[in-house]
Amino acid sequence: MAPQLAYIGLGNMGKGMTKNLAQKAALSSPILLYNRTQSKAAAHAESIGGPSKAKAVSSIADAVSASDIIFICVGDDAAVENIVDTALSSVPDIKGKLLVDMSTIHPDTTRKLNTQIRARGASFVSCPVFGVPAMAEAGLLICVLAGHKNDVTKILPYTIGVMARANIDLTYDDDVNATQDIGKASTFKLIGNSFILSFVEQLGEGLTLAEKAGVGIDPLKQWMELMFPGPLPKYVERMQTGDYYKREYPLFPVDLARKDLRHVTDIAKQSGMQMKSLEVVDEYLRDVKEHSGERGDIAGMYGAIRKASGLKFENDE
Ligand SMILES: NC(=O)c1ccc[n+]([C@@H]2O[C@H](COP(=O)([O-])OP(=O)(O)OC[C@H]3O[C@@H](n4cnc5c(N)ncnc54)[C@H](OP(=O)(O)O)[C@@H]3O)[C@@H](O)[C@H]2O)c1
Structure with a gap:
């Protein structure tokens, strides 16, 4: 049985x-x-x-x-x-x-x-x-x-x-x-998620700059698919298509992302170090929460970065 x-x-x-x-x-x-x-x-x-x-x-x-x-x-x-x-x-x-x-x-x-x-x-x-x-x-x-x-x-x-x-x-x-x-798996998982948080923030910045500097998002997406196939081009797609603000139920809710960030920041502190890149992520996630509430998604950092760069949060223009 x-x-x-x-x-x-x-x-x-x-x-x-x-x-x-x-x-x-x-x-x-x-x-x-x-x-x-x-x-x-x-x-x-x-x-x-x-x-x-x-x-x-x-x-x-x-x-x-x-x-x-x-x-x-x-x-x-x-x-x-x-x-x-x-x-x-x-x-x-x-x-x-x-x-x-x-x-x-x-x-x-x-x-x-x-x-x-x-x-x-x-x-x-x-x-x-x-x-x-x-x-x-x-x-x-x-x-x-x-x-x-x-x-x-x-x-x-x-x-x-x-x-x-x-x-x-x-x-x-x-x-x-x-x-x-037994805490090792949770520690490992949170370190892994610190990469994801930073990757998504970096994608948001890169896409916004490509748009503002006149290169456009399509070549960046093509390059991403060639260089880093897998989940990163999927995030680019979610940003480009507006999925980052349109969906009713977030795929990676902002509240869960902020929880992960708090935890990994605390583990770093307990270990005697600082993860400075996460301080930037923290600011953008706070902006996502403020803008979208519980519907906010980690990919919404793209919207927050757009807004901080003088564009609309939503890329519907
Ligand atoms: N989403 C991702 O990409 C992802 C990837 C890997 C790991 N994770 C982790 O996996 C876990 C679940 O994530 P998820 O994306 O499935 O979250 P989710 O869609 O927001 O679902 C949360 C689940 O937890 C339940 N819940 C929340 N607070 C509760 C409470 N106080 N008592 C009892 N049940 C409660 C909810 O019940 P209700 O339906 O009643 O609200 C729901 O079933 C999280 O720890 C997250 O960090 C998420």
Whole structure:
């Protein structure tokens, strides 16, 4: 019998990941889905195959008590902590279960959750992911894994070939105490995101300058595709087509980007250094939030840079 799976958090990322778990993983019974806004769970369960593949549940306790492995992917640290607190306080027989956090959170939060969960005889794996929502949907994420090898082994059947195209392994053997740090995956993920934040800011500046200096965006896009194929030309496209301000629901919400920036800035401070490039990103993300509110997207930095350069935020002229 395959383990019973549950998944908590059906945002941009959770939707794609659960689609792949329901449709590609070897399951003996439908995956259980929980989301704070419950209507989303029912609709999503239906959209990924209906009752034979996925079943919505109406509480965290229902998801956790009926499952062996519980994946969590929600917005920020407070949300993950709240879910784990609820699970620990409402499920008396949590011993032996495996909780897997796939959110991007501060490594100190990951370490704290690990201590709380293990104190109750359950296990914990940290598995933040790289990849935009379209990659989650396509099952092409990169998973960063930290935790005891024995626990991580239990989730490998759901990573490569199901949710992911590759894993980055930061796990440790059960008997090596000195090097154990479950916070490493979160630290790694946040360092990775610092690149993304800076890349997108740099793209926004380059596009604005190409436009203002009379070169135009098309040759820049062509060059980007030749030199750096992959996600960067996609961001150029999102900027050029106005997707950075038009979409109702952001792909990489500004609030999540600002959370990542705060975390990585704090890790740098704890490590005795400063990431000066992120101070510039911070200013533009603040402008995006001010201009677009919760609908703001990381790609909206292009709009903020345009505005700071005397153009309109929206490139619709
Ligand atoms: N978007 C990306 O490109 C990307 C890529 C890699 C990693 N990540 C990380 O993955 C995580 C999820 O991102 P996302 O893009 O899926 O975010 P999202 O679309 O904004 O969805 C957030 C999810 O978290 C839930 N949530 C938020 N606050 C909650 C709370 N206090 N209690 C319970 N549930 C709560 C939301 O529930 P409701 O539906 O009820 O609001 C929703 O299911 C974040 O940590 C993010 O940093 C994102």
